[in-house]
Amino acid sequence: MKEVKKEIKWALWLIWLIVFPAGFYIAYHISPGTGIDWRIATSLIGLAVISAYLPFKVDHSTIFIIHWINLAAFLTYGLFFEMLLMQIVLIPLLIRAKMSLKTLYRFPLNSVMFMLISLLAGGVFYLMNIEVSSGFGPLVAASAVYIFIHIFANHIYLYGFNWLIGNRYAFMSSDTKLDYAATMLSMPFGLALYYLLQLLGPSATLLLGIPFLAVTMILRLYNTSERVNTDLAKSAKIGHQLAERLNVSEVLDLFTNKLGDLMPLDYTYVLDVHTSRDELVLLRRIENGQLEPNNLSPVRKGEGISGKVWESGSALLFNKKSEWIEEVEGYIPSDIESIICVPIQRDKRTVAVLLAASKKKNAFGTHLIAILEILCSYLAIAMQNARNYQRNVKRSERCALTGLYNFRYFNEHLEKEFDRLQKGHMNALSLILLDIDHFKKVNDTYGHESGNDLLKELAGLLIETAGKDALIARYGGEEFVLLVSGKTKKEAQMIGEKIRNTVENCTFEIQHDLSKNREMSEIKMTVSIGVASSPEDTDSSKNLLRNADRALYIGAKQKGRNKVAVYAK
Structure with a gap:
């Protein structure tokens, strides 16, 4: 009001x-x-x-x-x-x-x-x-x-x-x-x-x-x-819906949207416990029905209403401003009257805190504390399940060494992008295949773990150089592959040349595992790159990869390395 x-x-x-x-x-x-x-x-x-x-x-x-x-x-x-x-x-x-x-x-x-x-x-x-x-x-x-x-x-x-x-x-x-x-x-x-x-x-x-x-x-x-009976039925239904979500953001969106079915809400805040920093960090902030950025300062244990709920593990309910005004530290809207704050617990441990507020006095009945505690337990389980699922998905689609996508995921994405190309959603789809020159010499000279360190450094460099333009994956060994959607062969060649030039002018630091003192060493390296494009070179996703591979070895490797070669029929 x-x-x-x-x-x-x-x-x-x-x-x-x-x-x-x-x-x-x-x-x-x-x-x-x-x-x-x-x-x-x-x-x-x-x-x-x-x-x-x-x-x-x-x-x-x-x-x-x-x-x-x-x-x-x-x-x-x-x-x-x-x-x-x-x-x-x-x-x-x-x-x-x-x-x-x-x-x-x-x-x-x-x-x-x-x-x-x-x-x-x-x-x-x-x-x-x-x-x-x-x-x-x-x-x-x-x-x-x-x-x-x-x-x-x-x-x-x-x-x-x-x-x-x-x-x-x-x-x-x-x-x-x-x-x-x-x-x-x-x-x-x-x-x-x-x-x-x-x-x-x-x-x-x-x-x-x-x-x-x-x-x-x-x-x-x-x-x-x-x-009470109606709210219990609603909370059970919401709990089942939360369990069906496998993305943390979707879980939070559903939870905050459905809270309005239980009580008159103007403000909703979900704060996550960061035990390493001993802080509550904002996960979701809804004000007057609008999603706001999570740019509020973290809350320490025992500070303010949410900090006290985290510390005690017990819910707090205030029916008017005069009851809570002296409890507040930090940000809270001035037009709030009623506040209900509940710990979100899993295995009897507080993992997050919910703070909901209304501009009306006496907006929340005392029975809502028990209802929200039940609902928050659903939320805690749903968030943990979603995080586990996302973690497993990430593990299944990422290279454990470099953190880049693995080839299985890349291949699936290539098929999807090729389907988009054939349906006319973009004009071109290009592929860049990259191989480190003389990588075996690095392993033989410095050791295989040092070689792995070099692969990780190169992965970071690729993300920094072409991450905005391409989906990057580790193809295998010392080879990397980049998929650039909506780019012609000439545009992909320019990206490849930028990568080649950046790598050539970069000094990499690795540990010399085969030396007596295992000191840090600075080395230089180069890469060879092959580029192919569709529909210019082929109308098949498998042939697109083969054509880039052919350009890499015939057009770049066999002609002296440290080159960017495009596929030629």
């Missing part, structure tokens, strides 16, 4: 200073409420105050059912008393809604709203010229109109104010429809209370109020139980 400007807050108080006395003056002259039995009046006010303290939640909506009480008050003592009752009830309503000094403007906002709506609804009721003695049917119809005006005018007023300050949302949401239905269904209770007050006096509020409040409490408990 956007911050209300200071000018608007002052304007609300000014409007209240004008409307508050004027509203009571008008109401008193319309219906002064003479002959009030203050025992009945006090019982109605007491019942309304208690009802204001006992809302219940359905999904993310908080519903206060008190309009049936102000209907009974209006029918019994008229507009002035009903307006007075609603102004009194406003105080516990705002206290229950956790009004703070920062949101004190809500008092004049709602006070003026209640007053204007009471005047409107009461005025329409009187214009209908319905008397209590008019009969049951007309009274029911007029009461339904009265209740509907209350809820509809309330809806319009709040929607208009939020639109004015820039908080845009759907005019008619499922939560709004639920509020309409619950309020309209309470209308018969208001009529029943009115009739009972005529017969029994103040005891009528006990006779009807106690069962109503009891039903409200039962609904609150039932709804809480239903929410």
Whole structure:
């Protein structure tokens, strides 16, 4: 929710200073409420105050059912008393809604709203010229109109104010429809209370109020139980979906997206434990529905909310800013109110931390701690499985010595790129085959491990020189192969020449394993390169590799080495 400007807050108080006395003056002259039995009046006010303290939640909506009480008050003592009752009830309503000094403007906002709506609804009721003695049917119809005006005018007023300050949302949401239905269904209770007050006096509020409040409490408990069961079912479903993902990024994306199904979220942070550095490092950062860069400073153990959760291994829940403001160290958005922070554990060890936050107060029920702990255990397992899978995939497709792709993976990729070429997704596909000149002499002079060191250095040089343009693999022994997609033979030749020149001018450091002191030695080396392209040279992936090999040995090796040769038919 956007911050209300200071000018608007002052304007609300000014409007209240004008409307508050004027509203009571008008109401008193319309219906002064003479002959009030203050025992009945006090019982109605007491019942309304208690009802204001006992809302219940359905999904993310908080519903206060008190309009049936102000209907009974209006029918019994008229507009002035009903307006007075609603102004009194406003105080516990705002206290229950956790009004703070920062949101004190809500008092004049709602006070003026209640007053204007009471005047409107009461005025329409009187214009209908319905008397209590008019009969049951007309009274029911007029009461339904009265209740509907209350809820509809309330809806319009709040929607208009939020639109004015820039908080845009759907005019008619499922939560709004639920509020309409619950309020309209309470209308018969208001009529029943009115009739009972005529017969029994103040005891009528006990006779009807106690069962109503009891039903409200039962609904609150039932709804809480239903929410727990629903959230457990959702978390189990999410857990199964997480288990199906084999990529860590996909696991995190699914987890953070699905959290919104469980609770109203504005901010989500997943922090990974780096035991070697003793820090929490950001893995995922979602703010206001947008993925943000992971550029926030790491958190040390015991620092801030997430650091304390990592240290203790126990979840923390805060329902308003005043509860956590002194716990915070480092970055946290200023408009956050509710925070829930849960350790992500595997084998009873915290491996990450989840911190979720909302701009609303009391956004998270206590039952969500247990739900999130279950869900976070699914996340920990899914991330570990994904990391193991990715590690195994990497091992299966990489050369253990150089870290480059192995030939099996290269061959599979070559087939895919050749398929793209034949479907017209690119104009050319070229292949560069590279061989180290006189590599056997290196092994014989310095030892095979020194030769391996040289291969690793060359692999790094190839990545640095051509990594942006080519997929690089170790072909076997001292040979390397580069696949350059979308490049013509001439362009691939230029890349090959750049590699050849870079290698020739580079000094490589290796350990002399065959010398007495095994000292470090500097050596120079050269490479021979063969280039072939498709569709210019062949329409077969296998022949593309053969043609590059032919260019390498006939065009470069046999003609003196340290050359780049292109395939010629």
